[in-house]
Amino acid sequence: MDEILGFIQAHQDMIYVVILMGFLGMEVIGRVPSVLHTPLMSGANAIHGVVIIGAVIIMGKAESDNYLALILGFLAVVLGTLNVVGGFVVTDRMLEMFKKKKPKS
Amino acid sequence: MDISILTISYLVASVTFIxxxxxLSHxxxxxxxNLIAAGGMTLAILATIFLYRDEGRALGNYGWIFGGIAIGLVLGWMIxxxxxxxxxxxxxxxxxxMGGACAALISIVEFDYIYREASINPDVVFGSAIHVGHYLAIMAGAIIGSVSFIGSMIAWGKLNGKIKDVSFKGQHFINLVILVLVLVFAVVTYFVSAGSAITFFFVTVFLALLYGVFFVQPIGGADMPVVISLLNxxxxxxxxCGGFLYDNKAMLTGGILVGAAGTFLTILMCRAMNRSLMNVLIGSFGGSAAGGGPAQAGGGTIKEISVSDAAMVMAYAKKVMIVPGYGLAVAQAQHTCHxxxxxxxxxxxEVKYAIHPVAGRMPGHMNVLLAEADVEYDKLLEMEPANDEMRTTDVALVLGANDVVNPAAKTDPSSPIYGMPVLEVGEAGMVIVNKRSMKPGYAGIENQLFFEPKTSMLFGDAKKVLSELITAIKEI
Incomplete structure (x- = not known):
């Protein structure tokens, strides 16, 4: 119990971030017209590709004899990049089709 | 100095995500x-590669990092x-x-590091070697990442037709049992001896993967968009979780932002189908549709209409409402439709489009397709205004949509889609349904609409039928 309380104490800034971001995420989505639901889902999909930062860290700190970290880290970097690049490019392709349109609102 | 540049880069990245x-909402x-978020992402990645310090040491293995990024870049771009x-x-x-798998792999490697350190004293409790917060972050990352990975792969396979819906009796119960087992193992791993912790950890990951399979496998049809949004x-x-682990604000903000936005979007979708998220989570849709006996096979006879008759009816109508569905997308008929x-x-x-929120395979799927074909925004009606206008519509032309126009959702309490709001095309003066065959829609249930006296069927591929209609109308 003390450990959990201590954890909250030590990481209170992160807990604030989590809570505020949670509300912000909902607010941002709340006003989206249904026309943009698919591109938005795809854009959000690209943004969680930020997990690649973790993959880069894992890869970068792996010692040269730690094959598990090297192989899995490498795989994680490849998959994370796929998520980021694929996500943004697909979203852009979807939105490309809206570009000639005059905005509705 | 370097570290503060890294911190600022993460701050900028977080702001670009928001x-x-x-x-993206306008x-x-x-x-x-989208481009701004992509720019922020690039900045965060580059800053991490060059400026990140792990206990004072710069990152190494640049060859591996850039090699991996290059492979992912080329592959992702091409696909x-x-x-x-x-x-x-x-x-x-x-x-x-892919993102889910990435998160799970990070957790596996991080767990392995801690295991290596802890197993020097194999007999002590594993949890004593790790901060409980870090343990939770690693475990949650591994479990959620695994479920997300395998679930997304199955959703992917299902949408492109490689994986069929399979469900069996007691599916809900087994799903719950597996979920409970995942949680039990996740807790137990903390308390076992350090020497055996890794075994328990991998069992947890395996169970999480199994849960992902069982979680998505029985869900079919109209629920797939909800599932993808949820997995997102x-x-x-x-x-x-990775953000917690590395005390990394960019990962934390990006992740939570998407987690919250995705959850909210999922709830919006569930609401559009008049179902609770819990109901979708336990996965009853496909199960009850397949196991609930024949969903009252449609009675009566169907009536076919020829292309020239259909053209005549539409050309002399005052108002035509087009109801697009997945059939339109499959036939790539959006340009012909326009x-x-x-x-x-x-x-x-007067021609309008009635867009059901879950028509196609994703919310907004039809909007994207029709936008590609240059259809004007104000011709696309959302469900409620569309239903209001349906009463003054002479002809409703249903193009490859099925479940979203099924009147059983309103009239038949035993139907698996009962309660889902539908487009009430039956209110229009006449209904012309274009389908490739009489096969039921994605939810696997019969549609009484096709047997109504008002309804005429126009069989064939949507694109072919539409171009024939155009030729016929030109000749009138």
Whole structure:
């Protein structure tokens, strides 16, 4: 119990971030017209590709004899990049089709 | 100095994610928003590679890092550029799975580090070697990432038709049992001896993968968009776990932002189908449709209409409502559809589109397709205004839609889609349904609409039928 309380104490800034971001995420989505639901889902999909930062860290700190970290880290970097690049490019392709349109609102 | 540049880079990246998502909510700014978020992401990645310090040491293995990024870049770019517009939803699912796998792999490697250190004293309790907060972050990342990965892969396979719906009796119960087992093992791993912790950890990951399979496998049809959206938010949370682990604000903000936005979007979708999230989570849709006996096979006879008759009826109508569905997407008929709309417009017919929130395979799927064909925004009606206008519509032309126009959702309490709001095409003066065959829709249930006296069937591929209609209308 003390450990959990201590954890909250030590990481209170992160807990604030989590809570505020949670509300912000909902607010941002709340006003989206249904026309943009698919591109938005795809854009959000690209943004969680930020997990690649973790993959880069894992890869970068792996010692040269730690094959598990090297192989899995490498795989994680490849998959994370796929998520980021694929996500943004697909979203852009979807939105490309809206570009000639005059905005509705 | 370097460290503060890294911190600022992460701050800038976090802000671009928020601005990006916000701009994505308006048609005019959406594309720029996407590019801004992409720019922030690039900055965060580059800053991590060159400026990150792990206990004072710079990162190494640059060859591996850039090699991996290069492979992912080329592959991701090619896949994303090559794929057809109709395959977009499954592609989102695929890329989402990649992110989930990435999060799970990070957790596995981090667990391995701690295990190596802890197992020097193999007999002590594993939990004593690790901070409980870090343990939770690693475990949650591994479990959520695994479920998200395998679930997305199955959703991907289902949407492109490689995986069929399978469900059996007691599915809900088994799903719950597996979920409970995952949680039990996740807790037990903390308390076992350090020497055996890794075994327990991998059992947990394996069970999480199993749960992912059982979680998505029985869900079919109208629920797939909800599942993808939910898994999208799962991956966001998994990424945020990584943020906790590395005390990394960019990962934390990006992950939580997507987790919250994705969850909210999922709830919006569930609401559109008049179902609770819990109901979808336990996965009853496919199960009850397949196991609940024959969903009262449609009675009566169907009536076919010829292309020239259909053309005649529409050309002399005052108002035509087009109801697009997945059939339109499969046939790539959006341009032909727009052409039909223009020709009818020239004849003085008022043409509108009725867009059901879950028509196609994703919310907004139809909007994206029709936007590609240059259909004007104000011709696209959302469900409620569309239903209001249905009463004054002479002809409703249903193009490859099925479940979203099924009147059973309103009239038959035993139907698995009972309660889902539908487009009430029956209110229109006449209904013309274009389908390739009499096969039921994705939810696997019969549609009484096809047997109504008002309804005429126009069989054939949507694109072929539409171009024939255009030719016939021109001749009138």
């Amino acid at each position: 601005i990006g998502l916000k701009m 048609p005019a700014t959406a594309r720029r928003g 994303a550029k090559k794929v057809k517009m109709t395959a977009m939803p499954e592609l989102v699912s695929f890329f989402n799975g 938010s799962f991956t966001g949370v998994a990424a945020a 052409e039909l709309e223009k020709i009818l417009g020239e004849k003085g017919v």
